[in-house]
Amino acid sequence: xxxxxxxxxxxxxxxxxxxxxxxxxxxxxxxxxxxxxxxxxxxxxxxxxxxxxxxxxxxxxxxxxxxxxxxxxxxxxxxxxxxxxxxxxxxxxxxxxxxxxxxxxxxxxxxxxxxxxxxxxxxxxxxxxxxxxxxxxxxxxxxxxxxxxxxxxxxxxxxxxxxxxxxxxxxxxxxxxxxxxxxxxxxxxxxxxxxxxxxxxxxxxxxxxxxxxxxxxxxxxxxxxxxxxxxxxxxxxxxxxxxxxxxxxxxxxxxxxxxxxxxxxxxxxxxxxxxxxxxxxxxxxxxxxxxxxxxxxxxxxxxxxxxxxxxxxxxxxxxxxxxxxxxxxxxxxxxxxx
Amino acid sequence: xxxxxxxxxxxxxxxxxxxxxxxxxxxxxxxxxxxxxxxxxxxxxxxxxxxxxxxxxxxxxxxxxxxxxxxxxxxxxxxxxxxxxxxxxxxxxxxxxxxxxxxxxxxxxxxxxxxxxxxxxxxxxxxxxxxxxxxxxxxxxxxxxxxxxxxxxxxxxxxxxxxxxxxxxxxxxxxxxxxxxxxxxxxxxxxxxxxxxxxxxxxxxxxxxxxxxxxxxxxxxxxxxxxxxxxxxxxxxxxxxxxxxxxxxxxxxxxxxxxxxxxxxxxxxxxxxxxxxxxxxxxxxxxxxxxxxxxxxxxxxxxxxxxxxxxxxxxxxxxxxxxxxxxxxxxxxxxxxxxxxxxxxxxxxxxxxxxxxxxxxxxxxxxxxxxxxxxxxxxxxxxxxxxxxxxxxxxxxxxxxxxxxxxxxxxxxxxxxxxxxxxxxxxxxxxxxxxxxxxxxxxxxxxxxxxxxxxxxxxxxxxxxxxxxxxxxxxxxxxxxxxxxxxxxxxxxxxxxxxxxxxxxxxxxxxxxxxxxxxxxxxxxxxxxxxxxxxxxxxxxxxxxxxxxxx
Ligand SMILES: [Zn+2]
Numbered sequence: 001x002x003x004x005x006x007x008x009x010x011x012x013x014x015x016x017x018x019x020x021x022x023x024x025x026x027x028x029x030x031x032x033x034x035x036x037x038x039x040x041x042x043x044x045x046x047x048x049x050x051x052x053x054x055x056x057x058x059x060x061x062x063x064x065x066x067x068x069x070x071x072x073x074x075x076x077x078x079x080x081x082x083x084x085x086x087x088x089x090x091x092x093x094x095x096x097x098x099x100x101x102x103x104x105x106x107x108x109x110x111x112x113x114x115x116x117x118x119x120x121x122x123x124x125x126x127x128x129x130x131x132x133x134x135x136x137x138x139x140x141x142x143x144x145x146x147x148x149x150x151x152x153x154x155x156x157x158x159x160x161x162x163x164x165x166x167x168x169x170x171x172x173x174x175x176x177x178x179x180x181x182x183x184x185x186x187x188x189x190x191x192x193x194x195x196x197x198x199x200x201x202x203x204x205x206x207x208x209x210x211x212x213x214x215x216x217x218x219x220x221x222x223x224x225x226x227x228x229x230x231x232x233x234x235x236x237x238x239x240x241x242x243x244x245x246x247x248x249x250x251x252x253x254x255x256x257x258x259x260x261x262x263x264x265x266x267x268x269x270x271x272x273x274x275x276x277x278x279x280x281x282x283x284x285x286x287x288x289x290x291x292x293x294x295x296x297x298x299x300x301x302x303x304x305x306x307x308x309x310x311x312x313x314x315x316x317x318x319x320x321x322x323x324x325x326x327x328x329x330x331x332x333x334x335x336x337x338x
Numbered sequence: 339x340x341x342x343x344x345x346x347x348x349x350x351x352x353x354x355x356x357x358x359x360x361x362x363x364x365x366x367x368x369x370x371x372x373x374x375x376x377x378x379x380x381x382x383x384x385x386x387x388x389x390x391x392x393x394x395x396x397x398x399x400x401x402x403x404x405x406x407x408x409x410x411x412x413x414x415x416x417x418x419x420x421x422x423x424x425x426x427x428x429x430x431x432x433x434x435x436x437x438x439x440x441x442x443x444x445x446x447x448x449x450x451x452x453x454x455x456x457x458x459x460x461x462x463x464x465x466x467x468x469x470x471x472x473x474x475x476x477x478x479x480x481x482x483x484x485x486x487x488x489x490x491x492x493x494x495x496x497x498x499x500x501x502x503x504x505x506x507x508x509x510x511x512x513x514x515x516x517x518x519x520x521x522x523x524x525x526x527x528x529x530x531x532x533x534x535x536x537x538x539x540x541x542x543x544x545x546x547x548x549x550x551x552x553x554x555x556x557x558x559x560x561x562x563x564x565x566x567x568x569x570x571x572x573x574x575x576x577x578x579x580x581x582x583x584x585x586x587x588x589x590x591x592x593x594x595x596x597x598x599x600x601x602x603x604x605x606x607x608x609x610x611x612x613x614x615x616x617x618x619x620x621x622x623x624x625x626x627x628x629x630x631x632x633x634x635x636x637x638x639x640x641x642x643x644x645x646x647x648x649x650x651x652x653x654x655x656x657x658x659x660x661x662x663x664x665x666x667x668x669x670x671x672x673x674x675x676x677x678x679x680x681x682x683x684x685x686x687x688x689x690x691x692x693x694x695x696x697x698x699x700x701x702x703x704x705x706x707x708x709x710x711x712x713x714x715x716x717x718x719x720x721x722x723x724x725x726x727x728x729x730x731x732x733x734x735x736x737x738x739x740x741x742x743x744x745x746x747x748x749x750x751x752x753x754x755x756x757x758x759x760x761x762x763x764x765x766x767x768x769x770x771x772x773x774x775x776x777x778x779x780x781x782x783x784x785x786x787x788x789x790x791x792x793x794x795x796x797x798x799x800x801x802x803x804x805x806x807x808x809x810x811x812x813x814x815x816x817x818x819x820x821x822x823x824x825x826x827x828x829x830x831x832x833x834x835x836x837x838x839x840x841x842x843x844x845x846x847x848x849x850x851x852x853x854x855x856x857x858x859x860x861x862x863x864x865x866x867x868x869x870x871x872x873x874x875x876x877x878x879x880x881x882x883x884x885x886x887x888x889x
Pocket of ligand 1: 045
């Protein structure tokens with residue numbers, strides 16, 4: 001067992017998150033801790049309130065933007081090992097968003113990888129996923145059912161661009177709801193600028209600069225000017241899903257709405273949200289991605305978190321892989337990011 | 339199939355009715371009439387029965403994908419729709435097919451009825467080999483049925499009428515009854531000349547709107563309204579035409595075989611007629627509870643014993659055709675006079691009767707009488723404007739149903755299940771319980787409606803954080819949330835351990851102010867029902883208006 005409630009284990013499962021007693025640090029913790037190792041800058045992984053943060057180099061500017069200037073932060077280049085107490089840690093690209101990492105923890109000859117969120121499929125807006133072999137693998141399983149299978153991103157971008165073009169022809173603004181950090185930039189990277197102007201909600205716009213600074217090439221996108229929403233008939237607007245039912249969205253008269261998310265695989269999801277379109281675009285591994293990566297790590301023990309892992313765990317066990325769901329120590333559950 | 343698949347996905351993406359009607363009209367313009375007729379038939383909600391079982395489809399998908407069958411079931415549960423689940427699990431091999439819709443039906447779906455399981459499996463496999471990814475979902479929908487695509491029958495008729503330049507009501511009548519693409523053709527349906535056989539088909543039913551926001555006395559003078567009891571039975575049209583008698587339920591199923599005494603009785607009506615009314619359980623002392631009628635439902639050619647023990651009656655309240663003349667455009671006042679004239683001469687203990695009109699002269703008197711509804715075993719009143727014509731579908735203003743107030747009780751949620759369709763990712767189907775005299779919570783109802791989206795999400799979050807056990811798809815939930823549940827009646831039932839089941843339960847609101855211990859008791863719920871409680875048999879599906887949905 002690599003993980004248990006016992007203080008002698010390498011990683012223990014606590015109400016604040018995974019804890020490494022040998023190095024006295026937490027991984028993606030909740031609450032308030034002394035040292036937090038953070039896989040990536042999404043708010044369900046990088047939470048405020050810790051004394052000192054450690055993340056990957058390209059994650060640092062995003063983490064800074066998210067948590068403000070005062071928090072104490074350090075970073076490591078991908079692949080570089082750092083000793084903390086009796087443990088050794090290193091960050092490896094997770095292919096989820098810019099700077100996202102899997103964190104490898106080594107203690108007395110055994111290596112354990114905490115995946116954070118990951119996506120083995122290539123995407124131009126972040127570092128490519130790196131497979132890390134290990135003894136124990138803590139894997140996300142957001143899309144842990146075989147109904148979730150992603151198409152190539154080019155196909156999805158073509159769908160988005162066609163949709164945008166036909167809306168523009170009718171003189172209707174197109175709104176794509178996409179999570180502000182990561183998904184919004186990925187959608188932007190696939191847009192065909194010949195269709196019309198591209199606009200962004202300020203929340204998503206604020207992350208453009210760190211992306212550009214990291215050398216990711218993205219089309220020009222202006223910040224939405226609330227006084228000019230009437231002039232955006234040809235435009236595509238990328239905005240966070242949270243503003244969907246707000247006055248901000250309603251200001252775009254006659255607009256068509258869509259959401260870019262892996263959840264859009266299921267038609268009922270799209271209809272429930274009263275959207276005109278759902279684009280299946282995810283920054284997580286799909287079913288094949290999860291099964292493929294987990295098998296390839298050759299881990300002796302697999303723990304599933306961030307999702308409904310029952311089905312995946314059973315499936316892996318039937319394939320001879322020792323997998324189980326990492327039960328959350330009791331406490332309120334959080335909503336997943338899209 | 340390409341045209342049809344594109345139609346399917348376009349309809350699926352559309353949110354507005356008018357867009358859908360227009361899109362459908364475009365399909366009829368483009369498609370071969372042989373395909374159009376199949377499209378109409380499927381869109382009208384029909385399926386080819388006996389082609390393939392859903393359990394087989396799940397098994398075939400499991401074989402084909404190499405996924406264990408339990409994960410196919412689990413996926414089905416998450417997605418909520420089997421056709422969609424199959425489309426997501428099975429991978430297409432080619433980009434599209436040159437087969438047309440009717441060719442696909444003839445080559446793959448129809449033959450399956452006569453195949454054994456192994457042959458059916460091969461047949462489905464072959465279909466998966468030749469269909470493109472866009473064809474999968476429509477194809478699977480054809481197999482599993484429930485293929486409405488947000489197109490109501492009325493809108494299908496509108497689209498056809500638009501295409502054939504006819505009146506929608508006229509097309510609607512052609513589309514009622516038991517037609518199949520083999521016996522009908524688009525030409526026949528859109529033929530502007532009326533034929534003899536269409537006289538045996540029912541008219542589209544005129545449906546009443548509930549009185550909710552409008553108080554009855556806001557409807558103007560009581561004199562303008564014909565007030566009748568709202569019967570607790572099965573809505574139907576009884577048609578006699580040139581020696582033929584047909585009895586049609588509102589689901590447009592021919593139900594005459596189950597009620598031969600009504601058919602026989604119709605033969606002694608002197609003229610050719612189309613009557614609108616209600617099939618009721620009706621004994622020597624008049625109306626009997628609906629549960630008695632259920633014993634006759636779904637039983638074709640009943641024997642003399644059951645017919646004697648469970649007699650029925652067709653209670654007529656409207657006359658839509660008389661001696662070949664369509665009366666629907668005439669005001670109700672005139673139709674009623676003719677109805678009375680036609681049925682007046684019938685003997686008293688006849689299986690066809692005339693639904694009486696209430697004589698109360700003011701809304702106050704009516705309101706007082708309305709309070710007796712539950713005791714009389716009726717569901718309240720029907721209010722029909724005396725000058726109204728007989729329209730098709732639910733049109734506001736002509737007919738209202740003024741139903742008895744529902745019963746209420748506070749109940750505790752004890753388990754939950756993921757919903758279907760729109761709610762397939764939310765725990766939105768709840769089992770609700772009350773306290774028995776041993777101090778245990780016993781389930782009396784399953785309900786899945788009534789909360790706002792926001793509340794649904796909150797409850798979903800609560801469920802996920804408070805799961806106490808797993809029983810297949812059902813999650814036991816810590817009994818903490820109290821809901822006020824409205825329902826129409828109470829029946830004895832073996833389905834729940836409590837021994838009772840509620841009729842049409844729906845959630846009224848969350849009782850944040852109540853602790854689980856303050857929920858109602860089984861005793862209270864039983865007493866609420868009064869003398870109405872009746873022993874029911876499960877198995878028949880009836881909607882809230884008493885319309886038979888499946889026969
Ligand atoms: Zn993330």
